[in-house]
Amino acid sequence: MRYLRPDYIYTPRGWQRDRLLTIDENGRIAELLSQTEVEARGLRAEAEAAREPLRGKALLPGFVNVHSHVFQRALRGQAQRPVSGHDTFWSWRQAMYAEAQRLDPERLYRLARATYREMLAAGYTTVGEFHYVHHQPDGRPYASPNLMAEALLQAAREVGIRLVILVAAYARNDFGQPALKEQLRFCDPSVAAYLERVEALRELGVPLGLAPHSVRAVPADWLRAIAAYSRQHRLPLHIHADEQPAEIESCLAACGCRPLVLLERCEVLGPQTTIVHATHADQAELDLLASSRATVCLCPTTEGDLGDGIPPYRELLTRQIPLAIGSDSNTRLDPFEELRWAEYTARLRYGERRVLVTEPEASPGTYLLTCGCEHGAAALGVESGRLEPGRLADLVAIDLEHPMLQGWTLESLLDCLFFGATAEVISAVWVSGKQVYAR
Numbered sequence: 001m002r003y004l005r006p007d008y009i010y011t012p013r014g015w016q017r018d019r020l021l022t023i024d025e026n027g028r029i030a031e032l033l034s035q036t037e038v039e040a041r042g043l044r045a046e047a048e049a050a051r052e053p054l055r056g057k058a059l060l061p062g063f064v065n066v067h068s069h070v071f072q073r074a075l076r077g078q079a080q081r082p083v084s085g086h087d088t089f090w091s092w093r094q095a096m097y098a099e100a101q102r103l104d105p106e107r108l109y110r111l112a113r114a115t116y117r118e119m120l121a122a123g124y125t126t127v128g129e130f131h132y133v134h135h136q137p138d139g140r141p142y143a144s145p146n147l148m149a150e151a152l153l154q155a156a157r158e159v160g161i162r163l164v165i166l167v168a169a170y171a172r173n174d175f176g177q178p179a180l181k182e183q184l185r186f187c188d189p190s191v192a193a194y195l196e197r198v199e200a201l202r203e204l205g206v207p208l209g210l211a212p213h214s215v216r217a218v219p220a221d222w223l224r225a226i227a228a229y230s231r232q233h234r235l236p237l238h239i240h241a242d243e244q245p246a247e248i249e250s251c252l253a254a255c256g257c258r259p260l261v262l263l264e265r266c267e268v269l270g271p272q273t274t275i276v277h278a279t280h281a282d283q284a285e286l287d288l289l290a291s292s293r294a295t296v297c298l299c300p301t302t303e304g305d306l307g308d309g310i311p312p313y314r315e316l317l318t319r320q321i322p323l324a325i326g327s328d329s330n331t332r333l334d335p336f337e338e339l340r341w342a343e344y345t346a347r348l349r350y351g352e353r354r355v356l357v358t359e360p361e362a363s364p365g366t367y368l369l370t371c372g373c374e375h376g377a378a379a380l381g382v383e384s385g386r387l388e389p390g391r392l393a394d395l396v397a398i399d400l401e402h403p404m405l406q407g408w409t410l411e412s413l414l415d416c417l418f419f420g421a422t423a424e425v426i427s428a429v430w431v432s433g434k435q436v437y438a439r
């Protein structure tokens with residue numbers, strides 16, 4: 001057993017004061033004991049020893065970063081210079097492809113190790129790595145076909161972050177267009193070859209999900225096969241959709257329907273599905289997401305950086321579509337900033353304040369935390385996201401004495417974090433009950 005005793009713990013019933021959190025040998029939360037219970041169990045000595053390290057601290061569930069392309073961290077600050085006279089998502093993509101061409105297993109491993117450390121320090125305890133640079137630059141597989149995935153797994157293991165590898169499928173540049181030279185290393189020759197690599201990773205016991213890249217990169221027969229495999233093995237399925245208007249136009253031209261309608265026809269939508277972005281989804285597409293109980297992963301700092309647009313937050317919320325967050329291109333790693341951007345861009349879109357709330361009287365802090373933790377964990381099939389018995393002990397400590405939080409009250413603490421703080425207030429991080437970071 002391990003013991004943590006902070007000033008406050010955020011539980012599904014709200015803030016609890018002076019509880020002893022016990023963690024079992026499987027890294028799961030066993031109990032949250034009151035002082036009376038501590039006495040009754042004869043745990044007074046353990047509780048006293050656990051007190052000092054977490055004085056002035058509050059515990060929150062660890063944040064879940066549902067969508068990352070870790071190698072894109074190398075572009076931070078490098079992709080702001082002009083590429084063309086009129087820079088857009090598509091000209092940014094050229095810079096990203098150039099970086100993808102430079103990768104080899106060693107470079108990917110080093111980038112991942114540094115970036116996963118940065119994620120942990122920011123309070124992310126789990127990352128969903130949407131991994132698509134699989135093969136050698138000319139498209140030939142490495143001697144071990146999952147060598148690049150193994151580089152990511154090793155980096156995550158060494159750093160101590162929980163990694164769910166979302167194995168991307170990629171087949172072509174666009175509807176009816178073969179892959180470009182720069183895309184060859186993302187591509188498998190067939191959906192069977194792709195699923196073979198997935199099988200090999202599953203045999204290693206690695207937590208994973210399936211990730212057909214997008215409707216433009218993956219043909220309909222692949223989508224059907226991948227969706228069937230995800231249902232058969234109960235694996236999460238993640239896919240980019242409706243990030244850019246050009247994708248919707250080419251889908252309409254090629255298939256006569258919008259991307260989420262195509263996904264519905266290919267039986268891709270379901271409770272195991274996460275749609276990344278959905279920035280330009282229309283009302284009918286949003287209805288499909290709601291009826292299939294899919295999740296939407298928003299990546300506000302990346303969507304801002306790339307000029308994608310502002311997602312239809314209110315329409316997502318009124319349909320009770322669960323929202324999660326991802327750091328995507330890793331241009332920033334800070335869950336408070338990511339979620340603040342969600343609420344702020346929603347305010348800019350609707351010309352109102354307090355958009356991301358589920359009850360008329362609520363402030364946004366509570367729901368932002370749910371998006372950052374619980375919804376993200378569910379999207380990746382990880383049993384974390386709430387501090388309650390039985391869940392994985394993935395958690396972060398907040399330094400209540402940090403100057404950014406000066407003036408907090410229990411009632412305002414979550415809002416103080418999301419609207420007034422950065423990840424600098426995170427003082428320690430645990431994954432499966434093991435401390436993996438301390439400031």
Ligand SMILES: [Zn+2]
Pocket residue numbers: 067069130240276328
């Ligand atoms: Zn992405």
